[in-house]
Amino acid sequence: MTGGGQLPIASNADIVMVRQRVRTAAVESGFSLIDQTKVVTAASELARNALVYAGGGQVSIEIIDNTPRRGLRLEFRDEGPGIPDIAQALTDGWTTGGGLGLGLSGSRRLVDEFDLVSVPGEGTTVTVTKWAR
Secondary structure, eight states, X not given: OEEEEEEEEOSHHHHHHHHHHHHHHHHHTTOOHHHHHHHHXXXXXXXXXXXXXXXXXXXXXXXXXXXXEEEEEEEEEEOSSOOSOHHHHTSTTOOSSSSXXXXXXXXXXXXXXXXXXXXXXXXXXXXXXXXXX
């Protein structure tokens, strides 16, 4: 496994940087254009969630090279208020903000592996993996 880096998420400019770095890592991993778009979209949604709901956080981008399989693992971490009801938060249309309520559930559909751990009052970690086809 090689590192794609760790980035802060503290502003809209950081979300743009996350999108750029994830796209670069997806290209390096041999992702199709469709899979690049899926993983970048998921990364953008998860980074925005960290910024909007937790006041910021960080993401680590890891290129996985398990020959012959290649992929990306992204881990978003924050120290925000946490998610009290994960099942509800993963329901399409449920939101605590003014959005469409598709951020977490939509991100989950765009990747191959999705793991969410949240402790109210301590923060949230979302780890997603997308494999090149």
